[in-house]
Amino acid sequence: MVKKVRSHISQNEQLLFEMSSPGKKGYQLPDLDVPVVDPAAALGGQAVRKEIEGFPEVSEVEVIRHFTRLSTWNYAIDLGMYPLGSCTMKYNPRVNEQVARTEGLAWAHPYQPESLAQGMMEVIAALEGALAEITGMDAVTLQPAAGAHGEMTGILLIRAALEKQGNPRKKVLCPDSAHGTNPATAQMVGYDVVNIKSNDLGMVDVAELVKAVDGDTAALMVTNPNTVGVFEEHIVQVAEVLHSKGAMIYMDGANMNALVGVARPGDFGVDVMHLNLHKTFSTPHGGGGPGAGAVAMKAHLEPFAPTPRLKFENGLYGWDYNRPDTIGRVRAFYGNFGVLVRALAYIMAHGGPGLRNATMDAILNANYIRKGLEAFFDLPYQSPCMHEVVFSDDRQTKKGVKTGDIAKRLIDYGFHPYTVSFPLIVHGALMIEPTETESKAEIDLFIDAMQSIAREIDEDPQMVLKAPYTTRTSRVDETTAARKPIVRWKPSPAAS
Amino acid sequence: MLGAIGVSHIDELIAHIPAEARLNRPLDIPAGKSEFDIVDYFRERGDRGANGYPTFLGAGVYRHFRPVVADVIVQRSEFLTSYTPYQAEIAQGTLTQIFEFQTMVCQLTGMEVANASMYDGSTAVPEAAMMAVRITGRNKTLVARTVHPEYREVLDTYTKHQGMPVAELGYDAETGRLDMADLAAKIDSDTACVIIQSPNFFGTVEELDALAELVHSKGALLVYVFTEAVSLGLLQPPLQADIVVGELQSFCISPAYGGPFAGIIATKEKFIRQIPGRLVGETKDTEGRRAFCLTLSTREQHIRREKATSNICTNQALIALMGTVYLSLFGKEGLRELAVQNLSKAHYLGSHFEPRFSGAYFNEFVARVGDPEALNAKLLDEKIIGGLPLGKYYPELADSMLLCATEMTKKPEMDKLLAVAGRSK
Ligand SMILES: Cc1ncc(COP(=O)(O)O)c(C=O)c1O
Numbered sequence: 020m021v022k023k024v025r026s027h028i029s030q031n032e033q034l035l036f037e038m039s040s041p042g043k044k045g046y047q048l049p050d051l052d053v054p055v056v057d058p059a060a061a062l063g064g065q066a067v068r069k070e071i072e073g074f075p076e077v078s079e080v081e082v083i084r085h086f087t088r089l090s091t092w093n094y095a096i097d098l099g100m101y102p103l104g105s106c107t108m109k110y111n112p113r114v115n116e117q118v119a120r121t122e123g124l125a126w127a128h129p130y131q132p133e134s135l136a137q138g139m140m141e142v143i144a145a146l147e148g149a150l151a152e153i154t155g156m157d158a159v160t161l162q163p164a165a166g167a168h169g170e171m172t173g174i175l176l177i178r179a180a181l182e183k184q185g186n187p188r189k190k191v192l193c194p195d196s197a198h199g200t201n202p203a204t205a206q207m208v209g210y211d212v213v214n215i216k217s218n219d220l221g222m223v224d225v226a227e228l229v230k231a232v233d234g235d236t237a238a239l240m241v242t243n244p245n246t247v248g249v250f251e252e253h254i255v256q257v258a259e260v261l262h263s264k265g266a267m268i269y270m271d272g273a274n275m276n277a278l279v280g281v282a283r284p285g286d287f288g289v290d291v292m293h294l295n296l297h298k299t300f301s302t303p304h305g306g307g308g309p310g311a312g313a314v315a316m317k318a319h320l321e322p323f324a325p326t327p328r329l330k331f332e333n334g335l336y337g338w339d340y341n342r343p344d345t346i347g348r349v350r351a352f353y354g355n356f357g358v359l360v361r362a363l364a365y366i367m368a369h370g371g372p373g374l375r376n377a378t379m380d381a382i383l384n385a386n387y388i389r390k391g392l393e394a395f396f397d398l399p400y401q402s403p404c405m406h407e408v409v410f411s412d413d414r415q416t417k418k419g420v421k422t423g424d425i426a427k428r429l430i431d432y433g434f435h436p437y438t439v440s441f442p443l444i445v446h447g448a449l450m451i452e453p454t455e456t457e458s459k460a461e462i463d464l465f466i467d468a469m470q471s472i473a474r475e476i477d478e479d480p481q482m483v484l485k486a487p488y489t490t491r492t493s494r495v496d497e498t499t500a501a502r503k504p505i506v507r508w509k510p511s512p513a514a515s
Numbered sequence: 516m517l518g519a520i521g522v523s524h525i526d527e528l529i530a531h532i533p534a535e536a537r538l539n540r541p542l543d544i545p546a547g548k549s550e551f552d553i554v555d556y557f558r559e560r561g562d563r564g565a566n567g568y569p570t571f572l573g574a575g576v577y578r579h580f581r582p583v584v585a586d587v588i589v590q591r592s593e594f595l596t597s598y599t600p601y602q603a604e605i606a607q608g609t610l611t612q613i614f615e616f617q618t619m620v621c622q623l624t625g626m627e628v629a630n631a632s633m634y635d636g637s638t639a640v641p642e643a644a645m646m647a648v649r650i651t652g653r654n655k656t657l658v659a660r661t662v663h664p665e666y667r668e669v670l671d672t673y674t675k676h677q678g679m680p681v682a683e684l685g686y687d688a689e690t691g692r693l694d695m696a697d698l699a700a701k702i703d704s705d706t707a708c709v710i711i712q713s714p715n716f717f718g719t720v721e722e723l724d725a726l727a728e729l730v731h732s733k734g735a736l737l738v739y740v741f742t743e744a745v746s747l748g749l750l751q752p753p754l755q756a757d758i759v760v761g762e763l764q765s766f767c768i769s770p771a772y773g774g775p776f777a778g779i780i781a782t783k784e785k786f787i788r789q790i791p792g793r794l795v796g797e798t799k800d801t802e803g804r805r806a807f808c809l810t811l812s813t814r815e816q817h818i819r820r821e822k823a824t825s826n827i828c829t830n831q832a833l834i835a836l837m838g839t840v841y842l843s844l845f846g847k848e849g850l851r852e853l854a855v856q857n858l859s860k861a862h863y864l865g866s867h868f869e870p871r872f873s874g875a876y877f878n879e880f881v882a883r884v885g886d887p888e889a890l891n892a893k894l895l896d897e898k899i900i901g902g903l904p905l906g907k908y909y910p911e912l913a914d915s916m917l918l919c920a921t922e923m924t925k926k927p928e929m930d931k932l933l934a935v936a937g938r939s940k
């Protein structure tokens with residue numbers, strides 16, 4: 020039985036362009052207090068456009084209704100559990116939104132005088148310091164805009180350091196469980212990607228690694244805990260294998276929610292890593308961003324950090340542009356500052372002890388789900404799990420039902436699906452990450468729902484294949500979308 | 516819960532982490548603070564900023580009024596706290612809005628396809644260059660020196676290890692526009708793309724026709740960059756370009772000390788498979804109703820891994836939503852009216868200065884002021900933030916500053932700046 024949800028009315032809504040009518044507007048501008056300039060005279064008639072063809076014309080009420088109606092078609096953390104593995108969909112405290120809108124911070128221009136930017140720089144310094152402590156690293160740059168951008172920054176740092184020693188080397192190793200951004204990043208920094216097979220515990224196979232690491236190896240990109248939710252128990256040894264050959268270890272810190280306050284990458288041999296502040300540190304995902312991809316590094320990589328670097332001299336903060344060994348900039352200005360404010364607010368609210376508690380609760384919740392579901396779904400790796408648990412659809416595929424179908428059925432039970440079909444090393448993966456912010460009551464409902472679906476698959480697999488039944492939009496035809504891409508609205512010929 | 520799992524203490528759950536990897540002390544971070552303390556901490560830091568200071572800084576980040584409605588919409592939980600819309604059936608809100616966003620970007624730029632967003636304008640530039648390299652099979656990039664200096668630095672960082680040499684193109688000392696002779700001298704059969712910005716870093720509007728003709732005659736692509744999106748309300752869409760990238764910060768995004776902003780990338784339909792990042796497409800559900808979903812993901816890292824068009828994953832969705840709301844409020848008329856106000860304000864200010872360049876400008880311009888740092892110091896005494904001194908980026912312009920005025924710049928503020936600068940008429 021579905022306990023968590025029942026359906027209710029949702030409004031239909033056209034696209035803005037379809038509801039538009041000439042002359043409607045939703046803005047007011049102040050009176051112009053200077054003489055109006057004729058665009059044709061100032062810019063040349065040729066340079067001035069006639070109109071923005073097809074652009075919407077709607078009223079303020081219509082705008083509010085339009086976007087509010089659209090919003091009701093979304094699922095969100097604020098509605099319920101969102102157990103997307105690897106994505107750390109935890110509650111996003113609202114105070115973070117408020118402090119990010121603090122006037123002096125939100126309206127600060129990146130080029131305003133440093134004497135009027137001390138407050139912003141203090142925020143940056145405080146966050147750099149806290150993240151260095153959390154990761155056990157020596158230095159942090161907050162410039163990268165997201166996780167993948169942080170990966171690029173980190174691999175650029177490794178490349179710069181190796182180059183300085185005389186040889187940037189040729190390849191980067193990625194376990195076959197790695198997230199797609201890892202190999203894509205290595206390629207963008209000019210490295211060949213070599214995939215390393217995981218062992219049957221889901222961990223990096225040390226023997227395989229020893230064979231793969233040679234004088235051409237620049238780095239291993241490892242996720243810890245890895246994407247099957249397992250702590251790499253040989254991580255210290257893994258780091259030694261790399262270091263003994265002059266290579267480095269990059270850690271994808273997307274799963275840092277399992278480690279904060281419990282273990283520090285800097286203590287187990289990692290040279291450089293990124294953090295997804297939009298995962299571990301609760302800044303909202305906003306339907307796909309913005310994020311922030313802080314990069315924490317050991318001292319030997321700091322000289323290469325992106326420019327400018329924050330410095331503190333004679334009691335004042337400032338930006339240091341004089342960094343001869345820098346990899347350069349990875350983006351304009353100093354980073355997604357508004358996101359950094361939110362992350363610092365989260366750290367301040369938790370404090371050191373609270374951060375560790377959050378980690379332990381995240382691990383507790385994942386283990387509780389594992390226990391509740393292991394009789395119903397195949398668990399490919401028996402290793403202890405950290406903050407997420409990965410099942411396979413092996414049992415359900417015998418009935419013709421795949422992980423993607425189970426995910427769609429879960430929607431009818433009022434939950435956002437888990438991560439589907441990732442990591443690739445698990446056949447038909449169901450990757451479940453509850454995070455610490457779910458209550459036992461919500462998690463029990465989730466376990467209940469998953470067990471119920473497992474029974475439905477035994478009894479009536481056909482029914483599950485057509486899910487979801489309760490959404491305003493039934494299964495979406497993704498194949499046709501890709502075959503004949505329509506990626507923008509156009510007026511229908513009849514209408515024009 | 517512990518009983519159900521079969522452990523007696525929560526720490527047993529991490530007993531398998533090897534001792535040498537474990538942290539055996541509390542984190543050195545002060546205990547948790549109250550909501551009051553947190554709000555107060557940030558307020559205090561904000562108060563030491565530039566609240567109440569009129570400012571004439573632009574240079575890639577512009578002060579524009581932010582209609583209240585946009586901030587209300589982006590704080591809807593369903594937008595704010597949802598993930599990338601992979602599960603289309605329960606993400607139609609975000610998907611529909613991104614489809615509208617992609618459409619508006621096309622309408623503004625004159626391009627045929629646009630993606631769901633990039634990190635910002637600066638990172639969109641190298642992504643455009645990488646696209647051009649894939650499309651043309653050539654490797655060289657030419658970039659105008661009048662493209663935002665920080666954008667060019669980002670271009671260098673990205674391209675350095677991808678076998679993509681980058682060379683710069685000068686500007687015409689008279690007009691402030693691209694030096695066509697320099698382009699003609701440097702473009703060759705290895706050139707994948709030519710990257711220009713308009714209005715350029717000096718605020719000067721580029722003339723595209725002859726430029727595009729030359730670029731295309733050599734088989735290269737033209738990449739058009741903008742940092743001031745409001746200019747698109749007035750300027751001809753850059754139809755001559757093959758790829759358009761830019762920064763949307765002007766569309767309701769607070770300056771926020773440099774981010775988060777949102778970049779766009781738009782191009783011709785025929786290049787759609789080379790575009791990086793997420794794309795939303797129209798399709799139908801099983802009942803035949805219109806629906807939207809993420810599409811052409813075989814370009815992306817989670818499918819193609821090291822063969823992907825880019826490593827970008829998370830983008831700037833919520834910022835793009837803010838821009839979408841803003842554009843729907845302003846609409847066809849409003850964006851033009853806004854642009855005319857910007858033009859008028861900047862030209863009021865500019866008419867009092869000796870313009871450094873003769874080319875037409877939109878809402879910022881280069882003024883020769885002698886000693887820009889000294890002028891800024893005097894202005895700061897009056898609690899005014901002046902323009903951006905250009906010597907740091909262009910040593911030959913050490914006597915000049917970049918001044919910007921928007922619809923938020925009031926005439927009395929400009930008059931005060933002019934008085935301090937000795938430019939009152
Ligand atoms: C393991 C892992 N690595 C890297 C990333 C990329 O991070 P981002 O999306 O912030 O670029 C993700 C996020 O999806 C991830 O789960």
